Amino acid sequence: MYQVKTYNAIAPAGLNTFTADYTLNQSEHPDAYLIRSVNLHTETLPSSLKVIVRAGAGVNNIPIDQATANGTAVFNTPGSNANAVKELIIGLLIMASRNLIAATTYSAQHTEADISQRTEHDKTQFNGIELTGKTLAVIGLGHVGALVANAALSLGMNVIGYDPYLSADAAWNIAKQVQRAATLPDAVKQADFVTVHVPKNADTLHLINKDALAAMPTGVQLFNYSRLGIVDNTAVMNALATGQVAHYYTDFGEPQLANQSAVTVTPHIGGSTIEAEINGATQAARTIMTYLETGNVHAAINLPDLNVPFNAAYRFTVIHENVPNMVSQITAKLAAANLNITTMANAAKHQIAYTIIDVDDLQQPQQADLIAELSKIPAVSRVRLLKRGSVE
Numbered sequence: 059m060y061q062v063k064t065y066n067a068i069a070p071a072g073l074n075t076f077t078a079d080y081t082l083n084q085s086e087h088p089d090a091y092l093i094r095s096v097n098l099h100t101e102t103l104p105s106s107l108k109v110i111v112r113a114g115a116g117v118n119n120i121p122i123d124q125a126t127a128n129g130t131a132v133f134n135t136p137g138s139n140a141n142a143v144k145e146l147i148i149g150l151l152i153m154a155s156r157n158l159i160a161a162t163t164y165s166a167q168h169t170e171a172d173i174s175q176r177t178e179h180d181k182t183q184f185n186g187i188e189l190t191g192k193t194l195a196v197i198g199l200g201h202v203g204a205l206v207a208n209a210a211l212s213l214g215m216n217v218i219g220y221d222p223y224l225s226a227d228a229a230w231n232i233a234k235q236v237q238r239a240a241t242l243p244d245a246v247k248q249a250d251f252v253t254v255h256v257p258k259n260a261d262t263l264h265l266i267n268k269d270a271l272a273a274m275p276t277g278v279q280l281f282n283y284s285r286l287g288i289v290d291n292t293a294v295m296n297a298l299a300t301g302q303v304a305h306y307y308t309d310f311g312e313p314q315l316a317n318q319s320a321v322t323v324t325p326h327i328g329g330s331t332i333e334a335e336i337n338g339a340t341q342a343a344r345t346i347m348t349y350l351e352t353g354n355v356h357a358a359i360n361l362p363d364l365n366v367p368f369n370a371a372y373r374f375t376v377i378h379e380n381v382p383n384m385v386s387q388i389t390a391k392l393a394a395a396n397l398n399i400t401t402m403a404n405a406a407k408h409q410i411a412y413t414i415i416d417v418d419d420l421q422q423p424q425q426a427d428l429i430a431e432l433s434k435i436p437a438v439s440r441v442r443l444l445k446r447g448s449v450e
């Protein structure tokens with residue numbers, strides 16, 4: 059039986075994807091975590107933990123280095139909530155261009171008998187603009203950014219994208235009418251609206267800072283539905299005071315943003331739709347099952363891709379540092395046990411490497427010794443032995 063520990067509200071429809079070999083929240087020694095935004099940086103990951111899957115996009119809440127050192131694979135569920143964020147951004151763009159907050163606040167405050175006459179007099183103060191023909195800068199053109207850019211085009215907006223790290227796969231998803239900017243200042247210099255869709259990491263901290271704001275036209279409206287810290291909120295408050303920024307919309311509140319008329323804060327609801335939560339939980343459950351049962355890896359955060367059909371009786375998986383002489387040390391241990399390798403594959407990603415070795419004739423008494431021998435090799439962080447068609 060595999061043990062899964064869940065954090066946060068995980069959609070039951072997704073959890074139902076687990077087969078009868080999986081038990082939820084019943085063990086002190088989980089094989090897997092299925093999480094959303096819980097902050098794991100304050101936790102010590104248990105040695106039993108083989109995989110963490112984040113149902114959603116952002117992995118800045120996961121101690122990736124600790125997980126890697128522990129031999130724990132980390133995945134997210136790419137794109138599972140991107141449509142939810144896109145729809146919210148489009149809604150906010152319409153809200154921004156039609157003064158919807160001020161207009162509905164006005165209506166809520168005026169309940170007098172002659173309101174219909176008064177409305178016809180007062181409504182001019184809520185005159186809006188149309189999005190068609192306006193310019194939107196999209197910073198980060200991954201799963202969310204691509205959908206936002208394409209949807210904005212369909213509203214008749216001019217869309218300028220900036221993403222220096224765009225993958226070839228992601229590029230296929232972007233309509234050719236999206237203009238590519240070579241630098242952040244180039245992307246934002248003509249924008250009526252700027253929306254940011256990048257991961258939070260050391261490079262993107264305060265990506266939208268005083269200088270980036272100064273490169274935007276006066277009166278720009280800014281959207282941060284990525285993470286707290288990607289936009290320098292102090293710089294934004296200063297830019298709001300001078301009128302450089304007309305309005306700031308964000309999913310990530312903090313005290314200095316509270317009760318500011320030119321700031322609209324939503325409570326981290328970008329991915330909070332029924333559909334997105336089911337997508338994320340379902341994708342996460344499938345990722346956990348594939349990794350635990352086959353060891354195969356596709357699009358992990360901290361491991362290289364490695365996909366080997368599991369046709370042999372047994373499979374060793376070894377996570378280790380990407381240093382010379384590892385494969386030969388691993389195979390020497392198997393040779394010493396007189397084991398014939400049927401398939402072997404190895405791949406590396408930055409400092410980490412991953413090796414899969416399949417064997418047929420492995421006797422039960424040899425198993426624990428071999429795991430111990432392989433685990434003793436310096437620079438090995440996790441050894442697993444999988445039996446085809448059964449749980450560990």
Ligand SMILES: NC(=O)c1ccc[n+]([C@@H]2O[C@H](COP(=O)([O-])OP(=O)(O)OC[C@H]3O[C@@H](n4cnc5c(N)ncnc54)[C@H](O)[C@@H]3O)[C@@H](O)[C@H]2O)c1
Nearest residue numbers: 115116198199200201202221223224255256257284328329
């Ligand atoms: N508000 C929410 O509820 C919500 C929901 C989903 C995602 N998010 C956040 O949005 C982020 C983006 O989500 P996604 O699914 O599109 O992720 P993604 O990984 O598919 O796309 C991120 C894109 O940002 C690009 N990028 C990285 N650094 C950049 C930089 N310095 N300048 C410009 N582009 C850069 C990458 O190349 C990539 O194409 C997530 O990491 C998460 O933090 C928030």
Ligand SMILES: O=C(O)[C@H](O)COP(=O)(O)O
Nearest residue numbers: 094095113114115116329
């Ligand atoms: O990164 C994400 O996927 C979003 O921020 C959604 O987070 P949540 O799953 O906690 O709503």
